[in-house]
Amino acid sequence: MKFTIPIGPQHPALKEPISLRMTVEGEVIRDADIRLGYNHRGLEKLAEERTWIQNIYLTERICGICSHSHATCYVQGVEKLMEITPPKRGLYIRTLVAELERIHSHLLWLGVAGHEAGFDSFFMYTWRDREVVMDILEMISGNRVHYAINALGGVRRDIDELQKKNILDGLEVLKKRSEFYFKIGANEPTFVGRLANVGYLSKERAMELCAVGPTSRASGVARDVRRDDPYAAYDETPFDVCTADSCDVLGRTVVRIKELFESYKISKFLLKNLPAGDIAVKAPRKAKPNEVLSRYEAPRGENMHYIKSNGTDKPERLKVRAPTLANYPATVEMLKNGFIADIPLIFAAIDPCICCAERTVELRDARTGEEKILRFSELRKLADERHKNCPTKRNAEWPF
């Protein structure tokens, strides 16, 4: 006997609203379906009515965790359209903030993974240490979440010597703590036992379903935009692409912890080799008719913005592809033949960012659209019909 259970759009196991429908047989998930649309904001349409500069503000608000990634992806595309090159120092600072953001996002994810696995002290430890990197980001940009560091043609704030020293000290603390987490991850049998062999995604399927980011790298696909298609200062920065072969949630955890160490390494390199000079150049108000494809490796995977200009101060088209959307088909694959109790863990393991994935259309009373297959009026019509045709209660007989 199969049942379909709805999870979400509002559910205690989910941090953001999304509707999952699970077809279960006993405890085992046989099929999964993801319904989007609850959280839509009509951002791509809106972007066509905003100027190039206003859109920095808009793209930064696509996501509340990887806010810098969308803004950078957009800004570096527009810089190409406007044919300006930001100064080296600006690019280094932009990259530094990107790596610090990756650190905070991965620490946040580690906490969520610990929480979903029932290891709440791990969650509290990582989130406590995440404050260190949040403070660094606040020191650089003045903000904890939306850093607003990007400008067309460079960045808005410089880093001085004292800040540099403070950042390096903070990174040292974080590195020590991350080594401790790596040890816990490897040595705590309950934690490892909970994560191993959950949410299996083979390398072939990861490739077929076009998975991105740590999700695909944990399935042994060594893809990273920072290496394959370097942007900002990554072509001058040495780092390794982290992969794992276990294809499960444990692999995804290991990949993210390894990436933390890489991010510490990159941040240190950038700070020690920070070139002197200006941080920004002046950008024109308009862009010639052209098109550009901008790619960026966000903490969750590849961001892609396609921007088309038409000679005015507004874009003709801005297409945003966030990594979470790319990972949905893979998630459905991972959920199949898993257990109901694994849903939060598997779903959390792609590090979903619903607000990123859902950005395209106008939100129009999605409240009524979610759990209902028929429209209310049709449903009422059906109910009326059924009432007319059904035998009246008077004729009903008690069977015994």
Next chain:
Amino acid sequence: MTDQELVEKLKNLLGDKIAEISNPALRRIFLKVEPRNLVPAVAVLKKDLNIWYLATITGVDLGDAFEILYHFGHDHGSLSLRTQILKAEPRIESISPTIPGAVLYERELQDMFGIIVNHIPDPRPLVVPDDWPEGNFPLRKEWKYERPAETIPGGKK
């Protein structure tokens, strides 16, 4: 593999299927094909060039036509396959049989532009709500959003 080598390879493999090929920036290749050559071209990309990763599908409203861009990523940059269809007859063949990960983007294309994707494995709406009025395609240029008049359920008419 440099951009130039890839362009040469594409020219050899696709031959007269290519309507236009350009390399406007480092690691960016734009390739234009006729709509009827789209599915064979995608198959060639996957089979012969091992380009299996579709990043996304972009639709652009050009007025009386739609431009559809299939953005592929590979180990040395990205390749965008583009095609144009008439707005009067917005139909395109699905590439999901070749690239299974394309289905979400094709569904998004259907919702946003009203482009009908033939042979799509799962034609349900992806992002618009279930009671979205028919014939409303938000990313078409002529579409303007009007906030519906607020009604109180059970209130006075």
